[in-house]
Amino acid sequence: MNPSDVGFVTAIASLPGVGPARLATLLDAGVPTAVWEQLVRGGFARDESVTAALGPKAPKLVADWRRAAASLDPVELAQRHETLGIRLLDSDDVDYPEAFRSDIEPPRLLWCKGDPTRVRGRRVAIVGTRRCTRYGHDVARRFGMELAAAGVSVVSGLALGIDAAAHAGALDTGADAGPPVGIVGTGLDVVYPRRNRTLWESVAERGVLFSEAPPGASAEPWRFPARNRLIAALADIVVVVESTDRGGSMYTVDEAITRDVEVRAVPGPITSPTSSGTNRLLADGAAPVLSTAELIGELGLAVPIGSGSDSGDAAYRDPEEQCVLDVLTTGATTFDELAERSTLSLERLGLVVARLQVEGVVVRSGGWYERAR
């Protein structure tokens, strides 16, 4: 990327409604400075190759862009990259990830924060629903931690739920762990959701953050499927931890299949709506993943010593505690429901649940009891 073009291409990408396809059309129409000039004047209305590519909405788009271009300043936008500490890469740059270069639909413009050369070695994407259960959260976190500890890069979207849990786990490791890679749908200066601010900064510090959206781009719904294809593009394996039948993760799965990337799913209770998507993937032929050891082995790495199965299961439990834990396997339950479905009296139940809680095996929040670990 020619440094003098940075401001102009950023401005082009910042126009309303410009996604990967339209961006490509515009960038192919000439050099960035010339294209920008045309956009400011609305000149493309008379350019047949551009209008044909834009389709029936062309006149409106050109008019909207002309209006929007009046308030965009390429010089200021170029300056903003320095202040924010982000870089703009395109396929000419040496640091542009190789995996993107050879992709069927590579990003024309790729903003990054952190070190893009950290995208090397093995990469596993961990994706799933925003509204995960405790089980999904714990599995995602554990996978993130174990994979990172084995030197694998965890790739995810930094959304709430599974994505955030996976990266939280990946960051909870030592200094020589696999660097985390985050791909987001907003501009790199727009932390979405705001709650994940620390996570963003940590991922950028220890790994790298990518976005196809220019700085300042907000969380428009159409950006997320576009981003999901990039997750699939970077990954060696895509692991779906929890998903409903039609969650955004399913789009990532489709993109992975198109690119011949292996998709694995974590099984869950058939009564849980957040596992209906993942279980369906298994029924349709995706292989289940029961532990990270199999993934690590498949990637040709050595499994670190000491990553055994959850010690909580091996511990002896007295029959009353086991009864409660059994009821909780089907999902989150209220105290009232626990009373109905377990054989314990209310007094004993109260005590058993309290003991399990202080042990950390069961968590309670907002009236719902869930099995942890």
Added chain:
Amino acid sequence: MFTTIASATVLGVEGQPVTVEAHVSQGLPGFSIVGLPDTACREARDRVRAALMSSELKWPERRMTVNLAPSGIRKVGSGLDLAIALALLVADGQLEAAGLEGFGAIGELGLDGTVRPVPGIVPAVDALDASEILVARGDAHLARLVTGATIRAVRSLREVVDALTGEDGWPDFPPPPDPGPVRRLPDLADVRGQSAARRALEIAAAGGHHLLMVGPPGSGKTMLARRLPGLLPPLNDAQSLAATKVHSAAGLALPSSRLIQDPPFRDPHHSITMVALIGGGAPTLRPGEASCATHGVLFLDELGEFPPHVLDALRQPLEQGSIRVARAAASVVLPARFLLVAAMNPCPCGEANRPGYCRCTDRDRARYRRRLSGPLLDRFDLRIDVLRPDTNRLLGGEPGESTAVVAARVLAARKRANRRGVACNAELNGAALEAATPLEDGARNLLDTALRVGSLTARGLTRVRRLALTIADLAGAEAPLSAEHIGMALALRSDPLPRQDAA
């Protein structure tokens, strides 16, 4: 000529005795009422005039002044009409002063001389100091509940005059009104399943702990709430009188015309205004729903739909058991010692925040949470999450314990609390609570661990001890508290931490 008659008005829930003075003399004909009468009082002029003339009595064409003493206090309502009329008649010489010696009168006058009942008759008569009291027939039975004086139930001004002049005797006391069909309180046995919820009701009743029910629509929260008054012990005499006075002052019908014995149940809709809930409605500073629920249950369904400032106004009564209402002209203290039960649905999608099912965004949940202040939620000792019951259980399950059985346990538990010097355990605090709740080793360990891992705060600790004490009382267990008591208290306590998405 000058004369006085006793009467009374109502302010808040207490009667205000009023001495009606009348003075008739020579001078330009005129009639004025002084002593800070409000509009209704001032209109007595026209009512009394018409009533007198309709009753074939002479309207004095002289200078007449009526003073409502004490003169510096505002008088409200139309209940002084009868007393004003009688005082005028005596001052004009149409009636003998001796005949009305020691009399009191409370009633509104119609233009045809009919005597009508007035709202707030119970506190009004309670404040009256007289040996014979004249009231409208509709008020007679209620008046008799609160005073030892002789009650004369009169239909019209003419009747009163005839009785006083000896033309006729006093009319007979009206027969007691038909009590109507016996209104049975809803029975707890109607509730199928929901064993923990039923136990929470029992604990709330026994210890006076405020209860929060959380769940989606249709899960039975209202049904459970309605069964709570039946579990509370019946009101004692003092509470009965207090509740009756409040109901009367609020203008609520007391159809059986006897003192209220069942704990009241009030469930205002969430569109209620603050004044309607807390009280202070002009002109009598009328008690609100919170006061009408005194010694009973105040049920707030859809807690999140109540305007925040309305809920905030409940903090004073919850802390002090009374409401102080101050206006420019007067201030009153209204009783408000009730058991608070609230129901809420924590999120709009109907899945009550259930992990994995709830479809609400963070913004929906945050918006709901913002409406309920921390301090208000902190008032609830008990919290129970109820779900829609299983259809099988609804159709085939066996009925649970009946109200009678549970109420007996509640009564026994309350008696144990009484021995500690409080009406119920919810009133125990500080050193008294510590002294009353010694812990077994197992119980102490459980609490220590909970505190250490952070699932219990210091404030939560006090709450758990109180709840555990009530649980032990219900079980008939002696001190110290066992781990089981603590365990159930931990499970049923309301935790202020709302559910967060795992981030």
